[in-house]
Amino acid sequence: MSSDVDTPPDATTQAPERVKPHQLALVLFTAIGLFTLVSGIVPQITKWENDNAVHRTVFVNIPGPLQVAFYTVIPVLLIWVGMMFANRMKNWERGAPAQRRTTTKNAKQRLKDFRAGVYMQTLLRDAGAGLMHSMIYFGFLVLLGVTTVLEVDHQLPEELKFLHGTTYKAYAFVGDAAGLVFLGGIVWAIARRYVYRPYRIRTKSRPEHAAILGVFLAIGVTGYGAEMFRIAAEDRPDYEQWSFIGYPLASLVDGWSASTIGTWHQWWWIGHVVAFIAFLVLLPLTMLRHVFTSPINMYLKDKDRPKGAMRPMPNLMETELETFGASTVEDFTWKQLLDLDACTMCGRCTSVCPAHATGKSLDPREIVLKAGQVMAETGTPPVSAPLGNVPEVSVSANNLFERITAEEIWACTTCKACDEICPVNIEITDKIFDMRRYLSLMESNFPAELGNAYRAMENQGNPWGLNQGERADWAEGMDVTIVDPGDPLHAEYLYWVGCAGSFDDKNKKVTQAMAKLLRRAGIDVAILGPSEMCTGDSARRSGNEYLFQMLAQPNVEMLNGMGVKKIIAQCPHCLNTLKNEYPQLGGNYEVIHHTQLLEQLIDSGRLDVSRATLEERITYHDSCYLGRHNDVYVAPRNVVGSIKGIEVVEMPRNGTKGMCCGAGGARMWMEENVGVKVNDERAAEAISTGASRVATACPFCYIMLDDGVKGAGVEEDEVLVADISIHLLEAIEAGDAEFHEGDAPLLADVSDA
DSSP states (O other), X not given: OOOSSOOOOOTTTOOOOOOOHHHHHHHHHHHHHHHHHHHHHHHHHHOOOOXXXXXXXXXXXXXXXXXXXXXHHHHHXXXXXXXXXXXXXXXXXXXXXXXXXXOTTTHHHHHHHHHHHHTTTTGGGSHHHHHHHHHHHHHHHHHHHHHHHHHHHHHSOGGGOOOBHHHHHHHHHHHHHHHHXXXXXXXXXXXXXXXXXXXXXHTTOOHHHHHHHXXXXXXXXXXXXXXXXXXXXXXXOGGGGGSTTHHHXXXXXXXXXXXXXXXXXXXXXXXXXHHHHHHHHHHHHSGGGHHHXXXXXXXXXXXXXXXXXXXXXXXXXXXOOSOOXXXXXXXXXXXXXXXXXXXXXXXXXXXXXXXHHTTOSOOHHHHHHHHHHHHXXXXXXXXXXXXXXXXXXXXXXXXXXXXXXXXXXXXXXXXXXXXXXXTTOOOHHHHHHHHHHIIIIISOOSOHHHHHHHHHHHHHSSTTXXXXXXXXXXXXXXXXXXOOTTSOOOSSEEEEOHHHHHHOHHHHHHHHHHHHHHHHHTOOEEBOGGGOOOOSHHHHHTTOHHHHHHHHHHHHHHHHHHTOOEEEXXXXXXXXXXXXXXXXXXXXXXXXXXXXXXXXXXHHTSSOOTTOXXXXXXXXXXXXXXXXXXXXXXXXXXXXXXXXXXXXXXXXXXXXXXXXXXXXXXGGGSOOOSSSOHHHHHHHHHHXXXXXXXXXXXXXXXXXXXXXXXXXXXXXXXXXXXXXXXXXXXXXXXXXXXXXXXXXXXXXXXXXX
8 A cells, every 4th residue: 555645754664874984994894804804814824926037025034933923913902903993083073064075066166175185295395304304105005005015916816926036026126226215205204393393393293203204204103124134034136135224235145144134134023013003003093194184175075165265054044043153073074174184294384374473373384283172082982182282181072162262363363374385285274263253253252353343234234334425436536437227228338336435545546546447447336326235255254154144134135236247346355155155045146356356358359558658667465365265376466467567576475375464254344453563574575576566456455555564664655555556547648747748849841931
């Protein structure tokens, strides 16, 4: 009998529970352990041997009891490693859902991200450290492959064995070469951590680092030692000369008795096996676990939202959620928790953090380590923390703020430098955003000055707290079309001026310059004037999602109602919000930054720069929200480079490694009372280039760098800070003036003389 009515599942009809990741890990390592065990048993039964004159006999001179011990201990340890990893993975399963599925659309990108990591491309952003890690990583992988190939050959019948003759000689050469590369990398790593000791390394050196490096060194040294005595025990056959390290070493024991050489060989072999056992023990218990977790993290880099977008939240006017943001381990997604175990503790994030560099309490690596400690010590069962912590610092609950302070969270400028430089794609900024949401929405724990900006955005529609009716005052006498939001937009572009471009005196000049350039190029634009409200960037990035939605939803409804398709934004923060985050609310537009549009107009010839000239030296400051959040680096430079006579010089930190101005993440509205001001640090770097002009592409950057330069006692006639559009317009007008000055008056007709 059937029914068309769905019935709720009961105990007998309930669908079986899905296999969990930690169960897969346990099955995988158990399978590897059992395979290892079987690989030791099979040759004892088959007795297949290689009868070729040029080959290597497996376990030569190794007594049966030692072989039995090897094939007993190693499989048991592999299963134990699987159990330890399974316990760690249970922690990841505590997290909220995250859309990181592999689909036909993202599979190619996932593989590309994975290759970039495992090929060491991300590590090689720091050439020295990257090369060192590559030597260790690839050397170890090849050595592991060499061992695996030997074991595979060991299992095959006589007619299928391949590791003899020329193949064996090549095999021997590759093995010794890989060992040399591996040991070279280890020695370099030891020297770097304990001799050179760069800041980001020495501040987090722990005993486990010495243990890991010591075990790796032992694996390499004992491997050569065992090879040396094995070759000596076989009377140094000529074909072993391809073992170009082991063969010469074997000559050092010429004249020793066979029994002595055999004994030494066995002890070196035991040492090599013990070193490998130590490696297996350290693998799940120390930061060495990143050998597995980091590649997984790299593979999962691609996400279901643009690079510059924050995690979406439900409509806070309608949601039934009782808590917002992240205060406990379970509030993070499983991917964010995987991040905590994928961290290599390299400190690259620390080295580029502008807050940390200027004496603030924030250290991005510490955010990961502290959150990781809370996750690890509150797990079921508890597991080892990501990196050995100070013994007296313990965790009593799964609350992230047991280890992380509000001061650390609010010091962040959200510049994304930590995310950009991380070689294993850890998303640190997302964690800070989520913790800010909790502090702001659930505890109202935010800097007092930020409260003033919140009230201004809520009451006046802009963080400056000025009258919305004054938004279009900059356009007085400029013949700029102001469109009513009730009318359809007929212009090609809507020019989103932004709050700074409308109210800040410096940035009004940027808006006016841009309007003149657009008119010169014949671009049809319109502005909203008093109807334009703040996009909500500062509200969202400071965690106030409620205020963001209150500002953004009416903007989306207005733009959709007008039929807006294309938007020019002169503020990267507006660009990022309109382009990457308004789609979360149903607003999908083609948004372009004003420097990108200028580049297009110059390239197409619509904006004539043939006479644009400035005989000066200029440096460009990368906006974090234009660069790292949206990958726009070339367009601003191309615009500056179109000016004749200009000498372009880069600051030491530029492009993806550029330094923040200090205003991002709503820091524009907060006081900076600890350490050196970020904008002063960046301004000093700009001044040090010897440039007479500093070009910006963001209103916040303009304000911060101009204040920083003036704060350093440098006047405007020495170093002029201005937006790219101002420099370009000045160059065009200067070129036009010079051209017209060259027009000589007509000479009188000589016949009239």
